[in-house]
Amino acid sequence: MIVAIPSLVAISAIAGVLLFHGGRTGPGPSGHWAGTIRFEDVTSEAGLGVTASGHGLGVEDLDGDLDLDLYIVNKDGNRFYRNNGNGTFTDMTEATGVGEGPGGGHGVAIGDYDNDGDRDVFSANWIGTSSGRNLLYRNDGNFTFKDVTQSADMQVGGPSQSHSACMGDYNGDGWLDIIATNVGGTNYYFQNRRNGRFLYTTDLGTGDAPHGLNSVDYDLDGDLDLYLSNQQWQGKPASNVFYENTGKGFTKVTNRVGLKGQTHSSFFGDFDGDGDYDFFGVDVDSAGKKAYYRNVGKRYKDASSEAGAFGPEPLVHGMDCADFDLDGDLDVLLTASGKTLLFANRGDGTFEDITAKVGLDMNFGDPKSVCFFDYDNDGDLDVYVVVAGGENRLFRSMGNANNWIRVNLRGTESNRDGIGARLELVSGDLSQFREVPAGRGHIHDPIEQVFGLGSRDKVDKLKITWPSGETQEVGPLPINTRILVVQGGSWSTLSPE
Numbered sequence: 306m307i308v309a310i311p312s313l314v315a316i317s318a319i320a321g322v323l324l325f326h327g328g329r330t331g332p333g334p335s336g337h338w339a340g341t342i343r344f345e346d347v348t349s350e351a352g353l354g355v356t357a358s359g360h361g362l363g364v365e366d367l368d369g370d371l372d373l374d375l376y377i378v379n380k381d382g383n384r385f386y387r388n389n390g391n392g393t394f395t396d397m398t399e400a401t402g403v404g405e406g407p408g409g410g411h412g413v414a415i416g417d418y419d420n421d422g423d424r425d426v427f428s429a430n431w432i433g434t435s436s437g438r439n440l441l442y443r444n445d446g447n448f449t450f451k452d453v454t455q456s457a458d459m460q461v462g463g464p465s466q467s468h469s470a471c472m473g474d475y476n477g478d479g480w481l482d483i484i485a486t487n488v489g490g491t492n493y494y495f496q497n498r499r500n501g502r503f504l505y506t507t508d509l510g511t512g513d514a515p516h517g518l519n520s521v522d523y524d525l526d527g528d529l530d531l532y533l534s535n536q537q538w539q540g541k542p543a544s545n546v547f548y549e550n551t552g553k554g555f556t557k558v559t560n561r562v563g564l565k566g567q568t569h570s571s572f573f574g575d576f577d578g579d580g581d582y583d584f585f586g587v588d589v590d591s592a593g594k595k596a597y598y599r600n601v602g603k604r605y606k607d608a609s610s611e612a613g614a615f616g617p618e619p620l621v622h623g624m625d626c627a628d629f630d631l632d633g634d635l636d637v638l639l640t641a642s643g644k645t646l647l648f649a650n651r652g653d654g655t656f657e658d659i660t661a662k663v664g665l666d667m668n669f670g671d672p673k674s675v676c677f678f679d680y681d682n683d684g685d686l687d688v689y690v691v692v693a694g695g696e697n698r699l700f701r702s703m704g705n706a707n708n709w710i711r712v713n714l715r716g717t718e719s720n721r722d723g724i725g726a727r728l729e730l731v732s733g734d735l736s737q738f739r740e741v742p743a744g745r746g747h748i749h750d751p752i753e754q755v756f757g758l759g760s761r762d763k764v765d766k767l768k769i770t771w772p773s774g775e776t777q778e779v780g781p782l783p784i785n786t787r788i789l790v791v792q793g794g795s796w797s798t799l800s801p802e
Contacts, residue, residue, distance in 0.1 A: 338649040338657045340630045344664045344688060344700035351680070352393045353699050357381060359691035361469075362674040363413040363749035367424055368448060371787070371801040373678045373751055376403070376426060377691060378410035383428055387448070390801055392681050401450045403428075403442055412469035412518075414744040416752075417721045418481045419443065419501060424722075424752075426450065429467035429485050439467050439485060439493075443501075458502045459483075459495055467493065469518040473529045473743030474720050474772050475550060481720050484509070486518050486533060494555075509533075509548065509555060520743040521573035521582050522727065523562070524603045527774055528552055529725050529743060534568040534586065543567060563605040564598060570746050572626045574635045575738045576650065580729075582740065585637060587621040623747060627677035629686045631707035631757030633735045638688065640672035645690060670695030674748050679755070682801050684709055684785060686755065708758040711787040713799060714741060718773040719792055722752050727770040731780075732761045758784060 348354050353375070361378030368374065372388035385403045386394040398404040403426065412429035419425065423444040430439050441459050442450040454460050470485040480497040487493055495503035509531070517534035524530065528550040535543035547562045548555035559565070564584060571586035577599065584598040584605055598605035623640040630636065634650040645665050648656040660666045665688070674691040681687065685702040692698065710730070714723030728739045735758070742750050758764070766780030771792055779796045782788060787799040 338651060338659050338662065340632075340649065340659070340663075341704040342630055342663050342685070343703050345703055346698060347392070347701045348696065348699045350392070351699050352395065353386060353689075354696055355384065355396075356692075356694075356696045357384065359693050359697055360673050361410060361412040361429070361747035362676055362689065362691045363415045363426065364676045364678045364689065364751050365415045365424055365749060366751075366753075367415070367426070367444065369423060369446075371799055372682065373680055375689065376413055376415065376749075377697065378413045378428060378747070380410060380693075383410050383413075388680060390682070397448055401448050402452070403450050412467065412485075412747040413749050414470040414472040414483060414485075415749045416472035416481045416724055416743070417444075418472065418483070418497060420480060420721045422721065427470050427472060427483055427485070429470040429747075431466050431468050431488060439470075441483075453501070456501070458505065461493070461505050468516045469744075469746045471518050471520045471531075471744035473520045473725050475520075475529055475531075477528060477552065477772065479716070479719055479773065481724060484518065484520075484531065486516070492533070516569050517571055517586075517746040519571055519573060519745050520725070522725065522740060523573065523582055523600065523605075524549070525581060525727070527770070527772070531555060532564065532571065532573070532584075534571055534746075561604060563607065565607075566596060568596060569622060570624045570639075572624055572637075572745065573740075574626050576626075576635050578634065578736070578738075580736075580738050582738075585624070585626065587624070587639070622672070623674040623691075625676050625748065625750065627686055627750075628755065628757035629677055629688075629702065631685065631705060631709045631755075632759045633732075633737060633757050633761075638675055638677065640669070640675050640690065643668050643670065643672075645669060645672060645675065645688075665700065669698065676748055676750060678751055708761060708784045710756050710758065710764050710782060710784055712754045712756065712767065713752070713787065713789045714769065714771075715789055715791040716771065716773075717792040717794075718775065719771045723769070723771060723792070724752065725772040728754060729768040729770075730756050731765045731767075732756075732758050732763060733765070735759070735761060753787070 358380040363376035372390045374388045375386040377384045382404045384398045387397045411431045414427045425444045426442040428440040441454045443453045467485040472481045475482045482497050483495040485493040492509040494506045519532040520529045530550045531548040533546045547559045549558045568586035573582040576583045581600040583600045586596045597608050621641045626635045637648040639646040647660045649659045671693040677686040685705045688700040690698045716723045726741045730737045764782040769777045790796045
């Protein structure tokens with residue numbers, strides 16, 4: 306069974322290490338990360354040496370071959386790179402038709418909005434002129450995407466348009482809706498009408514300068530809540546806004562939930578291993594200090610002051626969190642001014658800056674978005690960095706023997722990819738909790754969920770709580786493989802073509 310995490314100890318900090326409320330046993334505070342991973346720059350050999358005004362990033366299987374492709378959102382036109390399955394990529398922008406439009410790309414959301422078996426793309430564009438508009442591309446298969454923004458009733462709004470977007474089932478009808486920010490105007494909430502068209506509503510009010518957008522079931526009640534991270538706009542102060550999904554719409558609960566300040570990029574995940582989703586971000590309002598809030602049950606407790614060992618990074622733009630070393634906990638990767646910062650979660654609630662140890666301590670120019678993903682299907686997580694005005698970079702992970710399992714879902718009553726589903730995975734003494742992501746700020750993380758197992762050689766069970774409310778349990782499951790679980794059915798293994 307899933308074991309409850311005991312009461313957590315107080316946070317403390319030591320030089321170079323950040324202490325959280327640890328939920329697992331591990332090395333003591335005087336220890337250091339003992340991993341062997343190094344990252345190797347393989348940008349050129351992978352065919353990804355592109356220089357553009359990069360901003361956002363979507364990493365997803367867009368052609369159905371189980372290889373993760375790259376959708377790069379640029380201010381001067383988006384780019385789509387198909388993963389060839391042999392360590393290289395091919396620029397398919399012109400062939401697929403996803404590079405059209407006015408440019409100004411900032412963010413992206415990816416999902417199968419029409420439940421037809423392939424993933425569609427929403428490009429969040431911000432230009433600040435009347436020519437700017439967001440774009441919805443329908444995936445018609447065979448590397449063909451069609452701009453359906455107008456026919457889907459999504460060509461609305463004013464001149465500012467959007468910085469970021471999410472694609473999730475917010476009203477619980479089994480179809481993906483789309484939410485996008487709107488700088489200086491009413492935020493966009495497009496409800497899926499299940500016929501290829503959307504209904505535009507104004508339930509989310511007016512934003513000041515909402516840069517980031519995050520969906521998470523923070524209260525574990527089965528629906529997706531919403532977090533908007535604001536920054537100052539035209540000299541007016543701004544602050545973050547948190548909306549709770551009541552099942553009948555959104556209600557602003559910022560003060561009660563306790564997430565304040567101004568953040569550009571953020572991530573919700575179970576960092577301390579206690580079964581709920583904590584918050585990690587960068588607080589622009591406090592000179593760029595790392596902001597860590599523990600989820601303590603329908604509200605968040607600010608633990609930022611105890612997390613001071615990270616130090617301020619005033620120009621942090623993007624971040625991603627994943628178990629890059631496959632040891633069973635979430636690690637943190639940030640893009641700051643001219644550099645990246647990688648913090649390893651050591652399993653006892655401590656984080657250590659290991660950027661130099663893994664070979665990511667280099668000058669990137671102006672890095673914006675970043676994502677962990679396994680581009681070469683060798684089992685470990687690689688890194689892609691999008692750079693504004695410089696060369697984007699791909700780094701291959703080298704030197705990890707830890708075990709893992711990858712989970713894909715196929716919804717029937719729920720949306721096809723199970724976006725918003727809650728996953729609980731048990732492997733011996735290790736329990737992990739994830740939520741299938743609906744998009745996050747400027748970045749779309751892969752829908753497939755990667756669980757690191759360390760040296761554990763089995764998965765006892767996987768429990769899925771589907772967006773429709775149904776629970777399903779499967780297991781035992783094989784390690785070092787991909788699985789697909791069909792809602793209400795069985796599981797099977799998956800292999801790239």
